[in-house]
Amino acid sequence: MFTKKILLILIFIAITARFIKLDWAPPHLSNDEIGAAYAAYSISKTLKDGSNEFLPILWQSHGGYGSPLAVYIPLASIVIFGNNDFAVRLPSAILGSLTIIFIGFLVKELTKNDKLALVTSFLLAVSPWHFSASRWALESNYALFFIVLGIYLFFLGLNKNKQWATVAGFVSFALSIYSYYTEWILTPLIVLSLIFFYRTTILKKKIYYFAILLFGILLIPIFVNFIQNMGSSRASSEFISKDIAIRRLLAEHPKPIEKGQIILKAMLDKYSSYSSLDYLFFNGAKILPKENPYQFGFFLTPFVFAFIWGLYKLKNHYKGNGSFIYFLLIISPLVASMTEGEINNWRSLPQLLPVALISASGTLFVWDFIKKNFWLKSLGIGFLLISFMYFFLVYFRHFPLQRAIGYQYGYKQIALYISEHYDEYEKIIIDQRFGDKNYYYIGVPSSYIPFYTYLDPVKVQNPKILPNGIAFAKYEFRNINWNGEKIRKNYLYVVPYDIVPNPKYNLKSVHEVKLPNWQPAFKLYSLAN
Amino acid sequence: MVIATLLLSFSLNIINHGNILIGVLNTLLLFFSIYFYIKFSHQKLSFTRFPQLGSPLAILIGAIPLFTRANDILILFFAIGFCGLILFYLTTRFKKISILIIVVYLLFVSLYASGLINPPFSLQPFLLIINDDWTNLYIAQMQTESMYMPYIIRSLLFNSSAHLYVMLSKMAGLFTLKNLYEALLIANIYPLVKGLTLDLKNWNKSKKLLIFCILLISLSMVVSRSVEITNTFLLLSPFLIYFVLRGLNSVNKIIYLALFVFSIVIATSP
Numbered sequence: 001m002f003t004k005k006i007l008l009i010l011i012f013i014a015i016t017a018r019f020i021k022l023d024w025a026p027p028h029l030s031n032d033e034i035g036a037a038y039a040a041y042s043i044s045k046t047l048k049d050g051s052n053e054f055l056p057i058l059w060q061s062h063g064g065y066g067s068p069l070a071v072y073i074p075l076a077s078i079v080i081f082g083n084n085d086f087a088v089r090l091p092s093a094i095l096g097s098l099t100i101i102f103i104g105f106l107v108k109e110l111t112k113n114d115k116l117a118l119v120t121s122f123l124l125a126v127s128p129w130h131f132s133a134s135r136w137a138l139e140s141n142y143a144l145f146f147i148v149l150g151i152y153l154f155f156l157g158l159n160k161n162k163q164w165a166t167v168a169g170f171v172s173f174a175l176s177i178y179s180y181y182t183e184w185i186l187t188p189l190i191v192l193s194l195i196f197f198y199r200t201t202i203l204k205k206k207i208y209y210f211a212i213l214l215f216g217i218l219l220i221p222i223f224v225n226f227i228q229n230m231g232s233s234r235a236s237s238e239f240i241s242k243d244i245a246i247r248r249l250l251a252e253h254p255k256p257i258e259k260g261q262i263i264l265k266a267m268l269d270k271y272s273s274y275s276s277l278d279y280l281f282f283n284g285a286k287i288l289p290k291e292n293p294y295q296f297g298f299f300l301t302p303f304v305f306a307f308i309w310g311l312y313k314l315k316n317h318y319k320g321n322g323s324f325i326y327f328l329l330i331i332s333p334l335v336a337s338m339t340e341g342e343i344n345n346w347r348s349l350p351q352l353l354p355v356a357l358i359s360a361s362g363t364l365f366v367w368d369f370i371k372k373n374f375w376l377k378s379l380g381i382g383f384l385l386i387s388f389m390y391f392f393l394v395y396f397r398h399f400p401l402q403r404a405i406g407y408q409y410g411y412k413q414i415a416l417y418i419s420e421h422y423d424e425y426e427k428i429i430i431d432q433r434f435g436d437k438n439y440y441y442i443g444v445p446s447s448y449i450p451f452y453t454y455l456d457p458v459k460v461q462n463p464k465i466l467p468n469g470i471a472f473a474k475y476e477f478r479n480i481n482w483n484g485e486k487i488r489k490n491y492l493y494v495v496p497y498d499i500v501p502n503p504k505y506n507l508k509s510v511h512e513v514k515l516p517n518w519q520p521a522f523k524l525y526s527l528a529n
Numbered sequence: 530m531v532i533a534t535l536l537l538s539f540s541l542n543i544i545n546h547g548n549i550l551i552g553v554l555n556t557l558l559l560f561f562s563i564y565f566y567i568k569f570s571h572q573k574l575s576f577t578r579f580p581q582l583g584s585p586l587a588i589l590i591g592a593i594p595l596f597t598r599a600n601d602i603l604i605l606f607f608a609i610g611f612c613g614l615i616l617f618y619l620t621t622r623f624k625k626i627s628i629l630i631i632v633v634y635l636l637f638v639s640l641y642a643s644g645l646i647n648p649p650f651s652l653q654p655f656l657l658i659i660n661d662d663w664t665n666l667y668i669a670q671m672q673t674e675s676m677y678m679p680y681i682i683r684s685l686l687f688n689s690s691a692h693l694y695v696m697l698s699k700m701a702g703l704f705t706l707k708n709l710y711e712a713l714l715i716a717n718i719y720p721l722v723k724g725l726t727l728d729l730k731n732w733n734k735s736k737k738l739l740i741f742c743i744l745l746i747s748l749s750m751v752v753s754r755s756v757e758i759t760n761t762f763l764l765l766s767p768f769l770i771y772f773v774l775r776g777l778n779s780v781n782k783i784i785y786l787a788l789f790v791f792s793i794v795i796a797t798s799p
Contacts, residue, residue: 272707
């Protein structure tokens with residue numbers, strides 16, 4: 001009973017920590033977050049997104065199409081709390097916290113073991129990657145919630161013969177597909193596996209036929225929309241064959257069999273990376289730059305032993321349901337392995353579910369094994385506490401300092417300055433580059449600025465296209481080349497800090513934006529009187 | 530059956546390398562690994578059939594890439610020497626001394642296998658994990674960013690022990706699916722897992738030798754910044770083959786064959 005109370009307190013603390021300082025860590029809304037946040041703000045005001053689309057299903061994001069719930073979930077929060085980081089990230093923190101609770105219910109439903117349920121919730125609560133994902137407006141985190149909820153409701157319906165739960169479970173599965181692209185393949189695989197593993201019960205009951213039919217009907221709008229946007233949707237643009245190295249190999253080997261071999265091998269190699277222990281328990285969370293040794297995996301490192309042991313002992317806890325969990329473990333990195341680019345922990349977020357179930361099972365066995373040995377027990381708890389302390393320090397202190405640039409840090413601060421001085425300027429020209437002269441990235445200030453300054457979305461929906469950018473209201477978003485720039489009075493120029501204007505222009509710096517590590521990021525100039 | 534397996538391995542070696550010495554060494558290493566399995570599971574060697582294995586599938590062990598692609602003669606000698614020492618441990622009465630010899634031998638050969646010493650005696654200290662510039666740079670940066678803490682706490686939290694964490698991470702990264710299927714073929718991961726499970730079910734104290742050696746080899750190989758995967762697996766070969774052969778008897782033969790065909794498709798990918 002004492003252990004259970006301690007676990008409950010720790011889970012509560014870990015859940016509460018998901019809501020603290022949401023505007024500090026991560027240090028700034030990311031590219032994807034601001035895309036969804038702006039679309040939500042725009043829809044809340046005009047029922048149209050930034051590209052003038054009326055209540056879109058797949059909305060136009062930066063360089064592709066975003067999933068529907070990425071916009072519609074934070075919409076209510078933005079309406080209530082306004083255009084700020086807390087409002088954008090709050091739904092993810094809530095759904096992440098609910099995932100922790102529902103994974104416990106799921107384990108209880110599968111095993112009738114209260115302690116195992118608590119340990120599983122605890123494991124997810126202190127998982128560095130889940131903690132991190134819950135503090136981001138991350139659509140894959142919404143999808144994970146709907147998958148966990150769907151599986152829980154499925155088993156509730158199956159074990160307790162509750163028809164509403166069965167129907168709600170399949171609705172939840174459909175919502176997971178509306179949340180993120182990984183689930184377009186993963187969720188149907190989960191549904192099919194549930195039907196297969198529990199076919200003896202399912203095939204006898206009419207409610208399942210109805211639920212599956214409903215699931216199919218609910219998916220019609222998104223697939224119709226997908227087909228309409230076929231050319232530019234992610235599914236067609238992010239397949240592994242688009243990888244530069246793979247593309248080159250495919251071009252060198254035009255025979256269909258060789259092409260098949262190349263793609264199969266590339267997928268297998270990626271699957272191997274996603275399923276490796278170092279990714280899951282040492283560096284998969286990618287919180288700090290990859291060369292930094294203070295990395296974290298999906299779960300805290302000491303749980304690696306519990307995971308290995310859990311793989312072997314899982315069936316002791318889960319009996320007949322063990323096969324389904326092994327199957328989940330096998331399929332959860334599958335979709336991420338089929339996509340191009342570097343290893344992406346957003347796409348492989350569903351791995352959290354089977355790895356948490358297996359590691360929790362192993363943890364309980366390891367705990368039973370060591371609990372009579374004071375020294376081993378102290379060592380285990382000590383390692384766990386040290387790992388969590390490191391994670392806490394790294395996440396709240398070093399992560400914002402070391403990764404701010406990657407989050408386009410500075411545009412929010414620029415917007416806040418502009419909000420206060422908007423009437424003082426006739427035109428505001430913002431360079432789209434950020435970073436430093438070694439390498440400039442291209443940012444999306446055209447989303448950040450109108451979002452934080454509450455600019456009327458109608459003005460953004462009808463932008464003027466410039467030769468090297470866009471313009472709306474007083475704003476121009478384009479590269480500033482000081483040599484060719486016509487300097488005018490009452491114009492505000494925003495540039496990366498190291499793009500210094502020629503002194504002959506007599507421009508003075510009116511404001512400077514610094515990164516959390518006090519390095520300069522942007523400078524704002526206007527003509528000196 | 531053992532002879533057929535060895536012949537298959539030798540033929541593939543000749544095809545791959547065209548060098549008889551490498552072929553002989555690789556085949557010898559495979560033979561010693563099989564012999565370790567036989568000795569460790571208290572069976573008698575028979576060249577005409579695999580002990581406990583009624584299936585001709587065992588011949589396919591000869592196609593394992595680990596014994597057909599390795600071409601570093603020195604490392605092959607070291608691996609064969611290690612097999613010899615392990616076999617010596619199994620047969621001798623002087624267990625403690627032989628364990629000590631194995632540990633010293635492993636620590637010595639791992640210096641060569643991990644590239645820390647280039648033959649004959651050229652030490653490469655810059656390859657040591659503690660000399661990783663990035664890691665050291667970030668340790669210093671983490672300390673600088675923690676100026677709000679007293680110096681003692683800062684240096685207790687962020688110090689060279691981070692290298693140990695990197696080593697553990699590299700150790701965990703040794704046993705990825707990719708490394709396993711490139712060394713053993715996908716098909717053999719199936720009996721490997723079966724063998725591991727069977728051994729866990731029938732756990733006894735003698736199995737500690739396997740765990741001890743696997744951990745020691747892995748740990749001594751990750752002291753280098755660039756982990757030599759093939760060399761690590763060559764040193765681990767008696768244990769890998771032990772688990773594969775242990776599990777081969779309980780695999781579903783049709784699945785194994787299907788996986789073998791799939792392995793060939795992947796292994797021959799451009």
